[in-house]
């Protein structure tokens with residue numbers, strides 16, 4: 001447990017300023033992400049040093065197709081997410097509190113050591129929402145950078161400006177998941193908002209971070225030609241036509257038992273829509 005960054009003190013608790021939810025948390029309470037708790041008038045990051053998942057993955061699995069291709073990365077995750085997507089593929093670790101998962105005890109130094117001993121060139125902060133364990137991520141990233149390792153963020157990008165800006169100089173690559181170019185969709189199905197995500201992607205690009213975008217096409221919810229076209233036009237209008245776009249196939253999970261998986265024909269049509277809109281590198285995922 002470590003005192004959190006980015007919060008203000010209130011009369012009866014604290015207000016977390018890490019993400020746009022700005023949770024007001026009373027003494028003994030937790031934020032929406034379940035991983036930040038108010039104790040004795042301070043906010044604490046509960047999962048610091050307690051990763052719940054560690055693996056070695058091909059970097060293409062993040063997915064990053066244009067960054068260190070053919071290499072493997074150390075994938076690391078703690079519990080916690082500030083979104084609540086109804087089809088979450090990792091809900092057993094993203095939608096639970098730290099004490100509800102099995103955790104390792106690993107200091108930032110031990111994580112970096114592990115990566116070096118395995119001869120891996122990068123660490124990916126992934127599987128849940130890494131920005132909700134910002135303090136651990138940031139401490140590891142500083143050490144990793146010092147040892148010549150690359151830092152990869154796999155995120156939904158729903159974070160406040162200040163924490164993002166502090167992280168940017170440490171980030172080498174990011175895959176950001178845009179749920180849909182539709183604020184109503186974000187509110188209805190994901191418990192978040194669109195605007196901060198788009199702004200943060202542009203900020204990452206401007207800072208020189210290698211960015212790739214994922215869009216999970218959920219059957220009948222966000223997989224229409226118009227929705228894919230809107231996302232791709234936003235990319236092209238903002239100079240992101242060279243940013244790799246991963247159109248990913250949905251499978252029923254978590255709170256969704258239906259509709260069924262995205263039809264392959266829908267994915268192929270979406271890829272053509274993206275190419276027609278001017279996005280140059282379009283890949284299909286989960287197929």
Ligand code: SF4
Nearest residue numbers: 016019022023031033
């Ligand atoms: S990071 Fe967690 S506690 Fe902080 S505002 Fe976001 S959801 Fe709330």
